[in-house]
Amino acid sequence: MPRRVDDDVHAAFVEFRAGQDDKCLSVQCMYCQQVRAKNTTRQKQHLLQCAPYLQAHPDVALQASAASATVAPAPGPQGHGAPAPPSAAPAAHDGSHQPHVAPVPAVPPYGHEDAAGEHTNLSFMPNPRINGSPSHARPSLGAEGTPATKKQKTKPSPASNLPEIPLRDVHAAFVEFRAKEDDKCLSARCIYCSQVRAKNTSRQREHLMTCPGYQAVLKDKIPANNLRHQFDEDDVASSLALPAPALDLDFRMSIRVKPKLNVGASPAGRQSWISCVGGQWAGTWGKGVLLPSGQDTQTTIKDTATRIDARYLMQTSDEHPALIICKITGWLTGERDVMERLQDPVAADNVAAHRYRLRVTMELETGDERYQEVNTGIWVGSGCRRGAEIVYDAYRIG
Structure with missing residues (x-):
């Protein structure tokens, strides 16, 4: 009884899943290594066009040839049939005849055909196994008859700098x-x-x-x-989708100061010095005091804006305390009458903090290995003036 292609459909393909999250099975032809979606009808069509399979089963090739012969060839230019395709096997010189094999279309590139019939090239060569043993697929051969190099799986690179899609x-x-x-x-x-x-x-x-x-x-x-x-x-x-910085309240600083000393006018504006006499601080990573050695240099550009440039020395409450330099720069701005009241330590207590803007940036610096992390941090602060005291809330930029 002649062999039929239906007998080889399941035996000629190895089933596997291309990815862990794939719900559908894929199959790989053991004769030409082509991968496609699992579909019995299309697997039959593939075998009838698979050159290695037809060469291994001449009786199936003869059936395919007979089936194609039932379709009348298109008339040629002179009214005759179309010339024989070059892939047809010529007669042997010793008088014997080779079995006629139907012309085989070129096998499409190695790839995967999805459920919609769309052919998608794959960048990997699966290694399916049957019942734990290696598959019987024939190895692909290179131009010189040597095994072809196995294709490596490559991760596609994104076409843009857009973030990963949820x-x-x-x-x-x-x-x-x-x-x-x-x-x-x-x-x-x-x-x-x-x-x-x-x-x-x-x-x-x-x-x-x-x-x-x-x-x-x-x-x-x-x-x-x-x-x-x-x-x-x-x-x-x-x-470019850049990460948005987050602000987390990291510590609060309370600075006791001496009365302001007016230095006088300069090319940049009216300058004044405010010396620190002490204070304290507490936050998420420690607490301590402010040593009486800090200095705040203020430059009034106009009646509604004052530049802040201060340096304070923070000391931790450890048994062996660490010293941390706190550098503060920023601006104090507000309406003229509000700014005038802030110059009077007594009147400043009655000015609500939302009536003006004391906004600064902070950087910390230390040589103590226990607190090396603060050297790479940046903080933004919001402050207020309460008589002879300046209070800052420091928000770390995350």
């Missing part, structure tokens, strides 16, 4: 459906470019990273692209 956005960007009623696997259509692909979360995410429609939507979510003035659309800066 899973909920991946699901929202695709509409699921079945391409055919008998399809066991779902397909997914991108709502931004209408491209259809097999349902696979990883590949759907990769598609969105290169989808022009989705990238345009994603760029609109970048805060810098919603400013009054923006970068050009083709500028790389318009596609």
Whole structure:
């Protein structure tokens, strides 16, 4: 009884899952190593076009040839049949005849055919195993008959600097459906470019990273692209999603000061010196006191703005205390009458902190190994003036 291709469909393919999150099985032809979605009908069609398989089973090749012969050839230019394809086997010189093998179309590149029929090239060569033993697939041969080099799995690089897309956005960007009623696997259509692909979360995410429609939507979510003035659309800066800094209250500092000493006018403005006589501080990483050696140099640019430039020496409450230099720069701004009241230690107690803005940046510096972490930190502070005392809340930039 002649052999039929149906007898070899399941034996000629090895089943496996291309990815851990793949819900659908893939199959690999043991004769040509091509990978495709598991579908019996398309596996039969593949075997009828697989050159290594047809060479190994001449009786199936004869059936395929007979089936193709039932289709009338297209008439040639002179009204005759089309010339025999060059791939047809010529007659042997010794009078014997070789079995005629139907012309075999070129095997498509190594890849995977998804549930929607779309052929997607894969960048890896799976190594399927049957019942724990190596598969019987024939190794691919190179140009000189040597085994071809195994393709290495490569992770696709993102097409832009946009952030990784959350899973909920991946699901929202695709509409699921079945391409055919008998399809066991779902397909997914991108709502931004209408491209259809097999349902696979990883590949759907990769598609969105290169989808022009989705990238345009994603760029609109970048805060810098919603400013009054923006970068050009083709500028790389318009596609950068930078992490937003967080502010965490890290410590509070209370500084007792002497009365202000007016130095006088200078090219930069009216200068004054305010000396520190002590104080205390407490926060998330320690507590201690302020040594009476700090100095605040203030420069009044105009009646409504004063530049702050101060240095204080913080001491920790450890058994062997550490010394930390605190550098403060910033601005004190407010309306003229408010700024005048702040110059009087008694009147300053009656001025609410929200009536003016005392905003500074802080940097800490120490040589003590126990507190080396503060050397790379940056803080922003909000302060107020209470008589002979200045209080700052320091927020660390995370």
